[in-house]
Amino acid sequence: MYRIIKNKGGCDKTYILIIQEKMRYYILKRLINTIPIIIIVSILVFLFIHLIPGDPARLLAGHQATLEEIMIMRDQLGLNDPIYLQYFHFLKDFFSGNLGTSIKTGLPIKEMLIPRFKPTLYLAIFSIVWASIFGVVTGIISAVNRGKALDYFVMIGAISGISLPLFWLGLMLIQVFSVNLGWFPTGGVDGFKSYILPSITLGAGIMSMIARYTRSSMIEILKESYIRTSRAKGLSEILVVGKHALRNSLIDVVTIVGLQFGFLLAGSVLVETVFSIPGLGRLLIDSILFRDYTVIQVILLIFTLQFIVVNLVVDVMYGILNPKIRYE
Amino acid sequence: MKEEKIKKPYKEFTKKFIQRKIAVLSLLFIVLLVFIGIFQPITINPDFADYDNLLAPPSSAHWFGTDEYGRDLFNRIIVGTRISLGVSLSSVFIGALIGTLLGLVAGFYGGKIESIIMRSCDVLFSFPGLLLAIGIVAIIGPGVINVVIAISIYGIPSFTRIVRSSTLSLNKLLYIEASKSIGVSNSRILFIHIFPGTIPTLIVTLTMRIGTAIISAASLSFLGFGASPTKPDWGAMLSTGRDYIGLAPHMLFYPGLMIFLTVLAFNLLGDGLRDTLDPKLN
């Protein structure tokens, strides 16, 4: 829908208002679409504890519990209520901050989670930042040098990066740099240094994906007519690629980086295990091994919600960055 | 006439494919692995515990060294091929089968069925990759079969989406409309006309997902959710090897290398297939 606005002062202002409204509408539409998904996901996670073979009350009460203790536990857990009521309580509790109690430690889950957010967050941020920067730069270099040796070299590197099992890379890095060379600690979160190897491990796969997509996006863009125009204007190749081409590929790049978030979450679980980082991911694994179902439930829900939210943000960002959508 | 037309695309495809040497090399490597998986040509009995040679580094006697029980690593890896490949291939094929059926039905019939199927996929997609598999295994417990189930389920939405979009574009082709107007039954159209059109993209996706499945299966094993560590599954071997980091790096290196090379081969093959089948590059 194209509009050429003639210069009538008031008309211009209305035009801008219309744009903002359209943007709001777009965001709202996206939000509304996501809500049913969130609901279903929360139902699934809620049902989680009920899908596990065995009586949750007995599990929570422990092996030695008497029948009476189990009955009390059932009551406490609200397991005697009809299931939809239980779900309602579950949601209410979750959003009011009461995340339940750990089966294993008996501690409120909320307390367990809070110190674990920081390491996971730091790991995620470091990984995605370095992976995005290196990924985009490598992708651009590769696209500009398409078909030459440099391109093949980078592409093979990228495919290898995707094929590497994360945990193997981590273990090898520990072997070489921590054990043999002693440059980095083998695990834990002792300051900035401890995040270097883990974020390299987690970032490797992401960087490779970003490099590949940036490259193909750039290659397509460099074929476009407006790139030919910018060259016909006599602009230096740096401006052609760095300004005209890059601005267009940024739309795709942002989307790709956002989409890697899922990989980031899943990978952090592995990386935290390998490097013994006390983050959320490691807690998830430990909980599964110890059958601490209440904790598993909460962490799964948190991770999933994070993922959904990030995807939503990426969608919205795409709409903002692409003027075609912004101004239509 | 029909026979000729079908043969030519295959020949053209093979000709183009052979030009991509890397893809061909990967294919050969995969064939070799499958061969090893089926026939397990072991040189030394992998269960034999050589207690004089615990954690030995690679030598002429033990090409990849020995593990904590003195078992020859090279042969353990050979035996492990069957499990590792078997788990990944079967889970991807099951996921592909179910996903393809769902995708065909969703794309072809549309309407409410499509909405339900695609919404379910959206929900499954909301769980970040491996976490879905981990979650499933957390519920149904560890073990090889459960790993297969978990990975199949986590692969279904990808296939559904891709087959559905393929179906949607194929559905619009004129000859489908013509067939419908003649009165050809829906199921016949679906399987004889539409499905073959989805095969190229399906094969590429399949190959790429096998790589993901191998890594996922190995990750699950590494975390302790997969095959029991006594079985020579590559991921499980890495999990044990982790305890001996610093002491016996070869225990980490070789199983991981196998995983890496296998996944690399599948990814290169998938890339090569996609390039060969891509109409834009023709």
Add this chain to the structure above:
Amino acid sequence: MKNLLTIKNLKTEFKKDKSSVTAIEGVSFDIKEGEIVGLVGESGSGKSVTSLSIMSLLGEQGKVTEGSVEFKGENVLDLSKNEIRKLRGGKMSMIFQDPMSSLNPVLKIGDQLMESSKLHLGFSKAKAKEHSIKMLDLVGIPSPENLMTRYPHQLSGGMCQRIMISMAMACNPELLIADEPTTALDVTIQAQIMELILELKEKKNMGILLITHDLGVVAEMCDKVLVMYAGRIVEKANILDLFKSPKHPYTKGLIASVPKLGSGNSELPFIEGKVPSLENMPKGCKFSPRCSSAIDICFTKEPKLVKISPNRECRCHLVKEIEEKES
């Protein structure tokens, strides 16, 4: 009038897989100041390749392997990349066929306009903005200040082409290459754009290379015409001579296939066959497979481009023979 651009024996090849194909060969012509030269031919005749070769915009796969492109006495092909870039968009500029997709969709119009003057004339941001608005005015765009903040997809094809033209004119070019500037536009807009180009030519005394497949446009605009087929120039003539008495069978076919009002023909005449692909060039005269007047020699030996009168050249065995007969 001085010669602005002299092309001698230009040959351009493209790399395809492991071998190369020749896109254009033996192309020679010149353009004087204030002269509009038309380059006519079907798609695939090599018109665009010629223009891209002049501007050194062939890309990775293309290369000029023979000949020279002299702009004001200097061979452009011998210049370094930096020197060519100084010319491009400055003294030599080009506009393209698809105005909507030739503008960067994510940058504002103003931004794209100011680039040229900032680069070639060294203007500051403020001066460049002022200059760009003046340029937009020059090409007949109402309220140009408003346009500076818009994006290309908000505008029509005609608007975009005007913007392209103002971008090309921004640094006072002496040579303008227009590659099918009106093909993608409506007929009424076409007329406007053509008028604009003529106006600008008069004002600035530019030399223009007008590439088109539309003989109507040629008739309206050009002083001199070059007809191209399969990468070679097959006829060169003044505009009047060409339409009054075309010599080459291809030119005759082109002119005949333009529908004329009141001609009374029920069928539209056309030239049989299609332009040969670069890999499958016929031996001898490239037009021979489609030529109704072809004789034996046409299929075996390629005719040379020969002068048949002071301002006419033709590449055809038949024509040479006719002139010989007459002389």
